[in-house]
Amino acid sequence: MGSTSAQTNEGLGRRDLIKRSAAIGLISVPTMGFLSACASSSGDGNAKVEKGTKSDKNPLGVNESAPLDFVLFDGGFGQQYAKDAIKVYETNYPKAKVKFTPTQKITTELQPRFNGGNPPDLIDNSGAEQMDMGVLVGQKQLADLTALLDSASVDDPSKKVRDTLRPGIVEMGQFDGAPVWILYYAYTVYGVWYSQKLLDSLDAKYPETWDEMLAVCEKAKKKGIAGWTYAGKHPYYLPFSLYPMIGKVGGREVLDAIDNLEPKAWEHPAVKACFEAYYELVQKGYILKGTPGLDHIQSQTAWTEGKALFIPNGSWVENEAAKTMPADFNLAVSAPSGIDASDKMPFGTMWASGGEPFIVPAKAANPEGGMEQLRIMLSEASSKNFTQSVKSLSAYNGGTDGIELTPGLKSGVAALEKAGQNVVNPRLQDWYVALQKEKIGVAGIGEMMAGRATPAETIKKIQKFADEAAKDSSIKHYKHQ
Amino acid sequence: MQHGKYRFIVGFLAAPLALYALFVIWPFVQSIYYSLTDWSGLSPEFGFVGFDNYSRMLDDEIFWKSLQHSLTLAVVLPLVTVGLALFFAFMLNVGGRRRRGAAIAGVRGSAFYKIVYFFPQVLSIAIVALLFQFAYNPNSGAINSALKLMGLGSIQPDWLGDPKLALICVMAVLVWSTVGFFVVLFSAGMASIPRDFYEAALLDGANRFTTFFKITLPLLWDTVQSGWIYMGILALGAESFAVVQIMTVGPNGGGPDYSTVVLPLYVYQKAFRDGQAAYATTIGVALLLVTLAFAAVVMKLGRRERLEF
Numbered sequence: 001m002g003s004t005s006a007q008t009n010e011g012l013g014r015r016d017l018i019k020r021s022a023a024i025g026l027i028s029v030p031t032m033g034f035l036s037a038c039a040s041s042s043g044d045g046n047a048k049v050e051k052g053t054k055s056d057k058n059p060l061g062v063n064e065s066a067p068l069d070f071v072l073f074d075g076g077f078g079q080q081y082a083k084d085a086i087k088v089y090e091t092n093y094p095k096a097k098v099k100f101t102p103t104q105k106i107t108t109e110l111q112p113r114f115n116g117g118n119p120p121d122l123i124d125n126s127g128a129e130q131m132d133m134g135v136l137v138g139q140k141q142l143a144d145l146t147a148l149l150d151s152a153s154v155d156d157p158s159k160k161v162r163d164t165l166r167p168g169i170v171e172m173g174q175f176d177g178a179p180v181w182i183l184y185y186a187y188t189v190y191g192v193w194y195s196q197k198l199l200d201s202l203d204a205k206y207p208e209t210w211d212e213m214l215a216v217c218e219k220a221k222k223k224g225i226a227g228w229t230y231a232g233k234h235p236y237y238l239p240f241s242l243y244p245m246i247g248k249v250g251g252r253e254v255l256d257a258i259d260n261l262e263p264k265a266w267e268h269p270a271v272k273a274c275f276e277a278y279y280e281l282v283q284k285g286y287i288l289k290g291t292p293g294l295d296h297i298q299s300q301t302a303w304t305e306g307k308a309l310f311i312p313n314g315s316w317v318e319n320e321a322a323k324t325m326p327a328d329f330n331l332a333v334s335a336p337s338g339i340d341a342s343d344k345m346p347f348g349t350m351w352a353s354g355g356e357p358f359i360v361p362a363k364a365a366n367p368e369g370g371m372e373q374l375r376i377m378l379s380e381a382s383s384k385n386f387t388q389s390v391k392s393l394s395a396y397n398g399g400t401d402g403i404e405l406t407p408g409l410k411s412g413v414a415a416l417e418k419a420g421q422n423v424v425n426p427r428l429q430d431w432y433v434a435l436q437k438e439k440i441g442v443a444g445i446g447e448m449m450a451g452r453a454t455p456a457e458t459i460k461k462i463q464k465f466a467d468e469a470a471k472d473s474s475i476k477h478y479k480h481q
Numbered sequence: 482m483q484h485g486k487y488r489f490i491v492g493f494l495a496a497p498l499a500l501y502a503l504f505v506i507w508p509f510v511q512s513i514y515y516s517l518t519d520w521s522g523l524s525p526e527f528g529f530v531g532f533d534n535y536s537r538m539l540d541d542e543i544f545w546k547s548l549q550h551s552l553t554l555a556v557v558l559p560l561v562t563v564g565l566a567l568f569f570a571f572m573l574n575v576g577g578r579r580r581r582g583a584a585i586a587g588v589r590g591s592a593f594y595k596i597v598y599f600f601p602q603v604l605s606i607a608i609v610a611l612l613f614q615f616a617y618n619p620n621s622g623a624i625n626s627a628l629k630l631m632g633l634g635s636i637q638p639d640w641l642g643d644p645k646l647a648l649i650c651v652m653a654v655l656v657w658s659t660v661g662f663f664v665v666l667f668s669a670g671m672a673s674i675p676r677d678f679y680e681a682a683l684l685d686g687a688n689r690f691t692t693f694f695k696i697t698l699p700l701l702w703d704t705v706q707s708g709w710i711y712m713g714i715l716a717l718g719a720e721s722f723a724v725v726q727i728m729t730v731g732p733n734g735g736g737p738d739y740s741t742v743v744l745p746l747y748v749y750q751k752a753f754r755d756g757q758a759a760y761a762t763t764i765g766v767a768l769l770l771v772t773l774a775f776a777a778v779v780m781k782l783g784r785r786e787r788l789e790f
Contacts, residue, residue, distance in 0.1 A: 107753050117525045131523055135756030139524040232642050233730040290619030292737070293642030298618060434755055442730060443738045450642060450737070474537065474757060 046118045046365040057092070059151040060368045060375065065095035068369040069120035071110060073127045074102035076316050077186065077356065077390040082124070084385055085377045092376075096369070105129050114141060119361035122370035124185070126356050133182060133357065134431055137175045138476040143360040144179040148371040154379035161378055166397045168425050172354045175431075175478050183374055184354020185386075187393040189315045189333060189412040190240040191350050196330040196407075198225070198306055206334045208347045210277045213337045217286040220309050227286030229308035231296035235449060236441025238278070239426070241312035244351040245336040246274045247424040251344035256480045259427045261470040266463040273339050275448065275455035282451045292450035304329065314355070318391050318408035331408040333415055349422040350415060354395055431478045432469055439465040509769065512762040522758025534763040544764060546739050547747040548771070550648060554655075554716040554743065555775050559709045562656050566663030567705070569598060571693050573664070574671045575679065595668065598661040606658060606720055610727035613654045617641050617728070641729055644740035651724050651741055659715060663708050670704040671697060706783040713775050717768065722746050744768045
């Protein structure tokens with residue numbers, strides 16, 4: 001770092017010195033050193049604890065006195081449900097001490113521990129700082145949860161845990177081949193959310209075809225209400241209703257082709273039809289003015305205030321928007337409207353899948369303990385407790401009898417029943433986070449819905465992004481089995 | 482007094498320099514080493530891949546976008562901020578009408594203005610970014626509401642939601658939050674300029690304009706140059722990262738269609754979101770080069786005779 005300041009012939013002036021050291025000091029400001037702060041150490045990491053003996057009460061063979069290290073994302077679902085499950089663990093294994101760390105900063109907290117080879121035994125890898133699952137799997141950092149899925153369930157020892165789960169949960173945890181790396185504990189219903197009260201006041205029913213949708217939006221517009229709003233700053237909320245619509249119109253294989261990053265996958269006529277349908281909402285002025293500049297909270301607030309009728313979202317919205325939602329809002333969710341009668345799948349086809357991914361690291365000291373804790377959480381009692389306290393379904397198939405369901409939850413359960421087997425599960429957001437959120441979401445669909453790009457341009461752009469991702473050797477690729 | 486001077490300086494600087502080497506230089510060297518590996522940042526194992534990350538970077542469209550935005554910030558922000566700050570400082574200290582026979586004075590109420598300009602400086606940049614995020618809200622934000630009040634209801638831009646405007650919005654916030662600091666800095670510099678110079682200029686009948694360019698600016702040059710570099714570093718580094726990350730559209734900022742992505746943000750995303758720490762350090766190395774080049778250019782362009790007064 002040579003200094004180039006003017007030299008006078010009287011040696012090093014005081015000012016010069018100060019100026020130079022200031023310059024050198026400032027140059028180092030750009031934050032780069034921070035990356036190496038978490039430089040990888042070649043430590044030996046965790047030593048595995050000894051296994052316990054298997055029994056009916058302890059099918060996984062947990063070491064009864066080994067400590068358990070559990071890190072939870074403390075977000076929309078809070079931490080109480082996990083604390084309650086930990087109490088059960090400590091009752092079953094009184095000698096074991098559970099170290100519980102709730103945090104919002106999963107990556108900040110855990111990246112150094114993965115690098116040091118001493119990760120905790122159970123992690124809820126969720127939230128804004130979620131660690132990239134594809135990378136974790138690709139780097140062989142996760143334990144296979146098959147042992148957990150094949151162990152006896154808490155409520156009925158004659159049943160395996162895997163037989164007590166909702167459809168799709170096991171498959172979601174697989175990336176390629178048989179091993180199950182992730183267990184999604186929550187069960188999220190995605191779709192179009194609205195206020196039943198507001199829809200009734202328009203004297204309308206939820207539209208099943210696109211012409212009906214346009215008619216409802218027109219009715220709303222006449223009353224000064226926008227048809228739609230969405231998280232404009234996070235346009236990757238739009239796929240929550242757009243992807244299942246594509247599936248409904250063109251069939252599952254269209255979504256599978258998109259997930260598999262097949263060339264020309266986005267050029268399918270069903271994709272074009274759905275993009276054009278959504279673009280029509282923009283052109284006809286059915287989108288709440290200013291939506292492209294709103295974040296998810298702002299758009300949800302505008303929607304609970306009755307400024308807009310529909311919003312594409314997931315079942316967490318009931319909890320997240322609770323503060324601004326009027327008591328008589330009567331929240332409801334519906335499967336997305338289709339185009340017309342020629343759609344490949346019936347009305348009711350919707351996206352529902354696991355959320356809140358729990359993982360057990362491969363290098364954990366006590367992986368059996370982590371799985372045992374999950375097994376406890378997948379019991380009917382824990383699941384009921386979760387549903388009651390956070391207004392969300394869990395991966396456990398059932399657990400809704402005999403508890404008071406909130407309007408949104410009730411509507412979600414009804415929608416799931418209506419869907420039956422027609423549940424689709426697009427995987428882009430799990431497999432290729434950057435592609436789904438930034439590229440397809442913000443740069444593609446977001447620009448189209450702001451009226452700055454036509455559907456044809458957008459599809460071309462997204463196909464290019466997908467092709468780039470397919471060619472990118474720095475990311476691991478996955479295929480539907 | 483010359484003899485033993487260097488020994489004296491080195492003796493006193495040894496400890497700070499050692500710390501500096503350990504906590505600044507060494508991480509830089511490490512970063513360069515990691516940029517030659519395929520370290521994910523999520524596992525202790527990694528292999529050596531040579532210059533793969535660098536060739537990937539040169540083909541990376543988003544890297545070029547972020548470089549372009551960072552360079553734009555590094556050129557435009559210092560220009561606007563330092564220019565504005567010089568103007569304000571001049572008006573506060575020298576530019577006023579002459580009252581009560583004083584040779585030089587600031588504009589009326591300059592003491593009050595000095596305090597007001599400095600306000601944004603006491604707010605954390607994160608708070609500033611959040612406040613402006615609310616102000617830019619196209620639906621209920623202060624700016625669009627003000628436009629409505631003025632009867633300009635037809636002009637309701639999406640601000641941060643519009644790829645053409647988003648980067649300009651970010652720059653405006655950075656200027657707003659940093660200009661006060663430079664006003665104070667330059668005011669202090671101007672206070673040390675002897676008054677006789679101004680009086681002499683007055684006697685010669687120089688107007689404000691001439692006075693500024695012939696007296697104030699040359700005598701302030703050192704301060705301006707330091708300020709320039711400091712502002713450039715802010716624009717390339719932490720401040721721009723914070724504002725973009727907090728304010729703009731997308732999963733962790735970056736604007737609609739990558740319109741506000743900047744180098745430090747891209748480093749952050751690759752390291753802490755995509756699990757590609759080695760590639761992130763590669764972009765970090767690029768950021769280092771850009772910063773060094775910036776400092777070198779400013780030093781080179783800014784060379785002038787030292788004026789002793």
